[in-house]
Amino acid sequence: MRVLGLILSSIFFSLLSAISSHEFAVDGKVLELTESNFDSAISAFDYIFVDFYAPWCGHCKRLAPELDKAAPVLAGLKEPIIIAKVNADKYTRLASKYEIDGFPTLKVFMHGVPTDYYGPRKADLLVRFLRKFVALDVAILNSDSAIRDFVEAAGTNFPIFVGFGLNKSMISNLAIKYKKRAWFSVATDFSEDMMVLYDFDKVPALASIHPGYNERSVFYGPFEEKFLEDFIKQSLFPLALPINHDTLKSLKDDERKIVLTIMEDEADEKSKEFVKLLKAAASANRDLVFGYVGVKQWEDFTESFEVYKKTKLPKMVVWDGNEEYFSVIGSESIDEEDKGSQITRFLQGYRDGSVIQKQISGPSLMGYINSLIGIRSVYIIVFVVAVIMLIQTINKEEPLRVGTRDQAGDASSSTPLTENREVHRSGDKED
Structure with a gap:
């Protein structure tokens, strides 16, 4: 009986432990977290995607149904990813701890460690994007069909690296380091068809593929980590990157200068032809990032x-990604004829130091990344400004009324008030 009692006791405590470890129902629904259970949730799941939102935020409201669609798919993966949300407008301690300064802010917690999420927000793309976080560091591909399946499953949101005839150990450390930004694989068996398809003629070779931009490049060595990492870092972006809110976010960790071309409309045919010239220049200048943006966009x-209405376009500058950019003397804009030579002269002028350093008139890179603020914040700012203006108006009017009233009784009292009023006016001009 004593043994039976011990067995029952053991079962009881096991069940109790199981119940406590399943405080959160894994039913494919989005978890609603608070300050009291947030840390428990982060500890309970290896992978948890958290939406820090505010109830009044329009972007958050549009995101919510997409998360509802993605949640059951992600929860059903072999390595489940749980979607959760936190009202960061209410639970300010969490908002402060995780430096939430805009809504929605999205983070992926992997084994308790947070990383910012800048990927797509539509349910199907969100699922494909998040699968990257739980994928193998390096996939082993042993046939042509395995290579095709891997590339197709990877989708178009990340660059893909395939090492042909490459030992897995050569890229495993870098694959772990850049896992959040690219797919990595090693092909151990492949035909000549694959060599033709990915445009390499000898092994070992590391192929970089950008399916979304239809671009490929090949690295033949030396296969030392420093040179491999340089190639991988330079291949994380396409040769010419369209600049928008999402791509700016991806640039924030890149230390290279950005050769930025500003055009009227990046979608018209002239601009598309110009982008081809930018790609040719980028392939020979991989120490720089080449980007382009349309005024219309x-x-x-x-x-x-x-860049204003009368500015001649295209215009090229070199931007440090922060608050400074460089205009190359004699290359302020690109003429219609022989654009390729003008791009070459622009780059040579920049490298020769024939530049004018300028300050951007808008936000920095991170300023643009965080430029989406909620309408409630706008209301608060407007309200505060209105109150300040009201106070200033009262302060300006008050001395006039007091001085006029006191003139009959004690004229001397109006002097310091008048002087004080002039000081306030001076201060207003300085502000």
Whole structure:
């Protein structure tokens, strides 16, 4: 009986432990977290995607149904990813701890460690994007069909690296380091068809593929970690990157200068032809990032570089990604004829130091990343400004009334008040 009692006791405590470890129902629904259970949730799941939202935020409201669709799919993966949300407007301690300064802010917690999420927000793309976080560091591909399946499953949101005839150990450390930003694989068996398809003629070779931009490049060595990492870092972006809110976010960790071309409309045929020339220049200048943006696509951003209605376009500058950019003397704009030579002269002028250093007139890179603020914040700012203006108006009017009233009784009292009023006016001008 004593043994039976011990067995029953053991079962009881096991069940109790199981119940406590399943405090959160894994039913494919989005978890609603608070300050009291947030840490428990982060500890309970290896992978948890958290939406820090505010109830009044329009972007958050549009995101919510997409998360509802994605949640059951992600929860059903072999390595489940749980979707959760936190009202960061209410639970300010969590908002402060995780530096939430805009809504929605999205983070992926992997084994308790947070990383910012800048990927797509539509349910199907969100699922494909998040699968990257739980994928193998390096996939082993042993046939042509395995290579095709891997590339197809990877989708178009990340660059793909395939090492042909490459030992897995050569890229495993870098695959772990850049796992959040690219797919990595090693092909151990492949035919000549694959060599033709990915345009390499000898092994070992590391192929970089950008399916979304239809671009490929090949690295033949030396296969030392430093050179491999340089190739991987330079291949994380396409040769010419369209600049928008999402791509700016991906640039924030890149230390290279950005050769930025500003055009009227990046979608028209002239611009598309110009982008081809940019790609040719980028392939020979991989120490720089080449980006382009249309005034029609993002006018506020282009105005930060002194681009207005009368500015001759295309215009090229070199931006440090923060608050400074460089205009190359004699290459302020690109003429219609021989654009390729003009791009070459622009780059040579920049490298020779024939530049004028300028300050951007708008936000920095991180400023643009965080430029989406909620309407409630706008209301608060407007309210505060209105109150300040009201106080200033009262302060300006008050001395006049007091001085007039006191003139009959004690004229001397109006002097310091008048002087004080002049000081306030002076201060207003300085502000």
